[in-house]
Amino acid sequence: MPEPARLSASTPSVDPALQPRLVLTDLDGSLLDHHSYDFSPAAPWLARLKQMGVPVVPVTSKTRAELIPLREALGLTATPFIAENGAVIGLPPGWCHARLDRPGSGRDGVVIKHPGVDIGFIRARLKVWRERLDIRFTRMGEMSVAEVMELTGLDAVRARDARQREGSEPLLWEDSAVALETFRAALEGDGLQLTQGGRFWHVMGRSADKGNAVEWLVKRFTALRGRMPLSLGLGDGPNDITMLEAVDQAVVIRGCHDLAVEPRNASLYRTDATGPTGWSEGVAYWWGRDDRRLATAEKGDAAVL
Numbered sequence: 016m017p018e019p020a021r022l023s024a025s026t027p028s029v030d031p032a033l034q035p036r037l038v039l040t041d042l043d044g045s046l047l048d049h050h051s052y053d054f055s056p057a058a059p060w061l062a063r064l065k066q067m068g069v070p071v072v073p074v075t076s077k078t079r080a081e082l083i084p085l086r087e088a089l090g091l092t093a094t095p096f097i098a099e100n101g102a103v104i105g106l107p108p109g110w111c112h113a114r115l116d117r118p119g120s121g122r123d124g125v126v127i128k129h130p131g132v133d134i135g136f137i138r139a140r141l142k143v144w145r146e147r148l149d150i151r152f153t154r155m156g157e158m159s160v161a162e163v164m165e166l167t168g169l170d171a172v173r174a175r176d177a178r179q180r181e182g183s184e185p186l187l188w189e190d191s192a193v194a195l196e197t198f199r200a201a202l203e204g205d206g207l208q209l210t211q212g213g214r215f216w217h218v219m220g221r222s223a224d225k226g227n228a229v230e231w232l233v234k235r236f237t238a239l240r241g242r243m244p245l246s247l248g249l250g251d252g253p254n255d256i257t258m259l260e261a262v263d264q265a266v267v268i269r270g271c272h273d274l275a276v277e278p279r280n281a282s283l284y285r286t287d288a289t290g291p292t293g294w295s296e297g298v299a300y301w302w303g304r305d306d307r308r309l310a311t312a313e314k315g316d317a318a319v320l
């Protein structure tokens with residue numbers, strides 16, 4: 016899959032009432048509670064967006080295997096998903112392009128794209144750099160299911176699904192901040208990058224971050240519908256920054272961690288609440304803002320008439 020060119024974060028100003036919408040959302044710590052993975056505080060907004068025909072796209076470092084039951088539970092089986100921080104993109108039939116995609120042979124006819132590099136290469140390079148640089152970390156693939164459960168609070172089935180990586184490897188960093196920068200530079204030489212989630216560091220291909228995947232999906236939307244969507248992105252972690260810089264309207268959800276999340280996006284709202292309550296706060300902020308703007312414009316029109 017060719018690497019998409021960076022789009023500008025700001026679209027030309029089009030009346031939001033006329034422009035189709037697209038919501039792109041992180042999962043852990045955003046749509047899902049960081050600790051319990053509950054999403055019920057966001058359910059009313061999810062239902063409302065579905066009713067309005069606004070696609071809600073999960074953009075997560077979770078795996079494709081983890082997303083199968085989650086998309087069902089969230090009612091998002093008809094929308095695409097971005098998994099493993101952008102290394103895996105899933106397109107349901109309604110998002111496939113007659114000329115560009117072979118019909119999906121997987122579950123529900125979903126077509127899978129792999130914009131990054133293979134997990135085998137990532138694991139081989141991690142082994143090389145650990146020995147050569149004498150650095151300490153533990154890869155998720157080296158952890159037992161019980162250890163993943165202990166670290167994440169996931170149950171056994173979900174912890175097993177989290178270990179089924181295709182294009183990114185989470186790891187626990189157990190060395191100094193200086194060693195981390197040496198490691199980062201070594202990975203860059205291999206065409207790999209490091210990003211940080213709420214719990215783990217993640218290694219994946221240079222072109223496979225959340226921002227690149229979101230830009231690719233926005234282009235796909237535009238190619239299918241003939242109109243560029245107004246995109247709203249929501250996230251709580253450093254691995255969400257590229258996504259929050261690629262969308263028109265961004266929401267930084269207050270994290271359950273001390274990690275800095277400073278995306279360069281002029282249209283940015285920071286929530287007071289954490290997790291799915293913060294998620295609803297962020298969606299309501301942007302929807303309310305556009306509704307108020309439209310109401311004012313309508314009043315203005317009426318005055319002119």
Ligand SMILES: O=C(O)[C@@H](COP(=O)(O)O)O[C@H]1O[C@H](CO)[C@@H](O)[C@H](O)[C@H]1O
Pocket residue numbers: 041042043044074075076077078081167169177178185211212213214215216252254
């Ligand atoms: O690094 C982390 O904290 C999270 C981040 O996930 P998001 O990108 O916030 O959905 O992802 C890892 O841990 C999850 C459990 O908390 C696992 O479900 C994911 O597979 C793993 O990548």
